[in-house]
Amino acid sequence: MEVILVFIFVAVSVSYWWLWRQKIFEKPWTNEGTEADLRDDIGSILPTATTGLILFLAVVTSVFALFISAYFTRMELNDWNPIQEPGLLWINTVLLVLASVSIHVSTRADNVNIVKAALLATGVFTVSFIWGQYAAWQQLIDAGYYLQSNPANSFFYLFTGLHGLHLLGGLWVWLWATLRIFTEVEVDRAKISVQLCRTYWHFLLIVWMVLFALLLST
Known part of the structure; x- marks a missing residue:
């Protein structure tokens, strides 16, 4: 339960920090000088797409928190048999960290060639992570850890699969942006x-870190 509370607290804290970085909490109507057009200010400070992403991340956070809560509840029953997580998950974690770093670089670089290279690296690292997760599934299946043979197995496939699906959705937006650049x-x-993708990648990295730590500790 403590892990769930920490996860929710961190997610909310990161959201508020990001909103503060976007200056959404500023009060333009208190500035002296010319009269502010609030509609124009709000539209420039927080575009509709950004608002949609924030709402989506809030929903995703709630979904993962609910599944984590169910995980802790289910593991208390007698038929719970923990699995041995594949060592490949460590390599996959490094790949996702590199993907997050790459997309961050793409939003900070001034040189267009660096931006393009960073975007390509983001795609390569992300696809490699997803492939690595699939390879980890195959290792578990070969070892006899099937989806329905044990609740612990089911949650492992659920967590990794749900996280991978969210990354696949992000890759669609990444592909659209990369082609246009x-x-x-x-x-x-x-x-x-690309800026929205950066936030999304960082968020999914945090989610994976929480899930990975949870799977390793239980």
């Missing part, structure tokens, strides 16, 4: 998408 079509919109 390489072809120099709608570059401004693509840059916004």
